[in-house]
Amino acid sequence: MKSEYQISDSELEVMKMLWQQKESIKQSQLFQLFENEGKEWKRQTLNTFLSRLEGKGLIKREKGMVSVVCDEEEYNFAQVKSAIDNLYGGKLSSFIAAFIKKEAVSKEDAEELNQYLKTLKKK
Amino acid sequence: MNYILTLCLSGSVMGLMYFAIKHMASSRLSAEWQYRMIKGVIIFYLLPLPFLKKFYVAALNRIMRKEQPVQGILQIYQDKSLIVFQEGKLIFNESFKIQFHALLIWAVITTCVILWQSVRYLINRQRLSQYRQGIKVAADVKQIEQFREQYAIQRKIEYIGSSNKNSQNNAVFTTGFFRPTIFCFTEAGSWEKEMILRHEIIHIKRWDVLWRVLMFGVQIAHWYNPLVWLLSREFDKVCEMSCDERVLQGESNELKGRYGKLLIAMAMGEEKRKPYILGLSKSGEQLKERIDNVMRDGKRCFGKLVSACIVGAMVLLNSLTVFAYEDVQFANAEKDNERYLESVLKNDVEFIPGGEEEVQKYSKLVDFIKDEIIYESQFTDVEGNIYPVYENEAESYAVCEHNFVAGTYKEHEKHSDGSCVLILYYAERCAKCGIVQIGKEQSRINFQPCPH
Numbered sequence: 181m182k183s184e185y186q187i188s189d190s191e192l193e194v195m196k197m198l199w200q201q202k203e204s205i206k207q208s209q210l211f212q213l214f215e216n217e218g219k220e221w222k223r224q225t226l227n228t229f230l231s232r233l234e235g236k237g238l239i240k241r242e243k244g245m246v247s248v249v250c251d252e253e254e255y256n257f258a259q260v261k262s263a264i265d266n267l268y269g270g271k272l273s274s275f276i277a278a279f280i281k282k283e284a285v286s287k288e289d290a291e292e293l294n295q296y297l298k299t300l301k302k303k
Numbered sequence: 304m305n306y307i308l309t310l311c312l313s314g315s316v317m318g319l320m321y322f323a324i325k326h327m328a329s330s331r332l333s334a335e336w337q338y339r340m341i342k343g344v345i346i347f348y349l350l351p352l353p354f355l356k357k358f359y360v361a362a363l364n365r366i367m368r369k370e371q372p373v374q375g376i377l378q379i380y381q382d383k384s385l386i387v388f389q390e391g392k393l394i395f396n397e398s399f400k401i402q403f404h405a406l407l408i409w410a411v412i413t414t415c416v417i418l419w420q421s422v423r424y425l426i427n428r429q430r431l432s433q434y435r436q437g438i439k440v441a442a443d444v445k446q447i448e449q450f451r452e453q454y455a456i457q458r459k460i461e462y463i464g465s466s467n468k469n470s471q472n473n474a475v476f477t478t479g480f481f482r483p484t485i486f487c488f489t490e491a492g493s494w495e496k497e498m499i500l501r502h503e504i505i506h507i508k509r510w511d512v513l514w515r516v517l518m519f520g521v522q523i524a525h526w527y528n529p530l531v532w533l534l535s536r537e538f539d540k541v542c543e544m545s546c547d548e549r550v551l552q553g554e555s556n557e558l559k560g561r562y563g564k565l566l567i568a569m570a571m572g573e574e575k576r577k578p579y580i581l582g583l584s585k586s587g588e589q590l591k592e593r594i595d596n597v598m599r600d601g602k603r604c605f606g607k608l609v610s611a612c613i614v615g616a617m618v619l620l621n622s623l624t625v626f627a628y629e630d631v632q633f634a635n636a637e638k639d640n641e642r643y644l645e646s647v648l649k650n651d652v653e654f655i656p657g658g659e660e661e662v663q664k665y666s667k668l669v670d671f672i673k674d675e676i677i678y679e680s681q682f683t684d685v686e687g688n689i690y691p692v693y694e695n696e697a698e699s700y701a702v703c704e705h706n707f708v709a710g711t712y713k714e715h716e717k718h719s720d721g722s723c724v725l726i727l728y729y730a731e732r733c734a735k736c737g738i739v740q741i742g743k744e745q746s747r748i749n750f751q752p753c754p755h
Contacts (some may be wrong), residue, residue, distance in 0.1 A: 253465060256434040257434075257465060257488070259430075259434050260430055260431050260434045263427040263428075263430040263431050264431070264474050264486065264488070266423070266427045267424070267427055267428070267431075267476065267478060267486075268474045268476050268486075272420065272423055272424050272427060274420070274515060274516060274518070274519035274522075275420075275424045275478055275512065275515070275516060275519075276476040276477060276478045276512060276515070277476060277477045277478075277503070277506040277511045277512050277515060277542065277546075278475065278476040278477075279475040279476065279499055279502055279503065279543075279569060280473075280475070280543075280566060280569045280570045280590075281570065281586065284570035284571075284572070284586040284587075284589070284590055285567070285570045285571055285572065285583075285584065285586050285587045285590055286571075286572060286584065286587075287571060287572075289583050289584055289586070289587035289590075290567050290568075290570070290571040292582075292583060292587070293567045293583070293587065293590060293591060293594065294564065294567055296591060296594065297560060297563045297564060297567070297594055297598070300560075300563075300594070300595070300598040301556065301557075301560045301598070
């Protein structure tokens, strides 16, 4: 999953429609759903949107079936990740109280600290 | 600008005292009290307390039973700020203008930085709120409400969280102080999540985010002081350590150990240790210190009374730095006394605080004094006649039936730097033999340079 997705409003509409479906959907069914909603898109237009979304890694297309790669929550998280990164451990950390600094220690440090903690517990 | 520098002095002295006490007390001063001390440091860096100086001076005068100084006459030098009132206008001397320009530059830079950072913060916070609906709010909302009741927090607390396993990295933090929001993106278990949320609730209860912003304000206002940057790191560390203490108050060693493991797990990143680093990294050392504090036996710390006395003494001692505040002097100028005004603005001058009446009285006195000094020591009677007074006239003429006339005895002393002092005494002079009896000192005036 990317850190942030740049998608247009129309592409977002397509994603929201896909998220509403529980499972993969045929491209023709997807087009029908938009038509029922009164959307005046041509098939080619929808195809263009789907191609772009596929290029951005948000959907997968196989044998005429369209499925989402990440759910809505993951997508929203990706969108705010840079905002979170700015606040948490970034230059805006003056405006927050963090439980722990972001990625404060390496794995080796963590192992050493765990060993140290064990010795403290024994005392 | 003098106020800014004095604030820096006050805060720095308090900061140095904090480090000294922390070093001397070793591990016997709890993180909670260390945190209170650092908050005191922040206050001294940000809050000007010049009014305390007057209070201390008055108290000292009372204790030492010191007489009030001679009324009305003070001396200022050219490097002190002066504001003159003339016909409803304010006129400033060179020293005041220089200080004011320096203050202006400092204020513009400080305001720009604070505004810029604040705008960036608000933009990022807005982005987080915008996507709030799309990020599922976990069942932890109920837990937070319970904590709100337990810790008697009136403010409404928002919660944005996700336990989605695809969430990259753990991110748990609180932002905002009037409407705080807890952001919790982690895949921790239920007990761990409870500890994390309790930790964040305590931050909210203690207004830690506000103190963090104030610390940031100190960094911006006193950016030129390296101690401030050291204190900022210390603040972050002590804030979290004291919060850990509150979370684990009364808990068993086993739970404290679990909490320590949680800290390590949450802090772990993907990077490997750098090959040229032996032992723990700097962050690792800081986390180790935090773990030490978690596992420390609270009974080994000073009690509340001792800790309060230490902090109280520190604050009291540091408050004496208020004597560094230099007051801006004010003076009233007579509207037609241009010579006086020019002298006041460009030279070291004497002036008197008070209203028009005092200034007029003093101006006449100064003119009188300036014009009527003929001898180094002289007696002036009430009619304005001036008589020299020589040292050998101190001998008493026993045969004389003295006829004393009241007047003023003036002693003029010139100094090597070009200044002088004129001391006036109540005195009497015998009209027959000329002997002068000198009484109480009336006033003492310094002139820079000597106008006589």
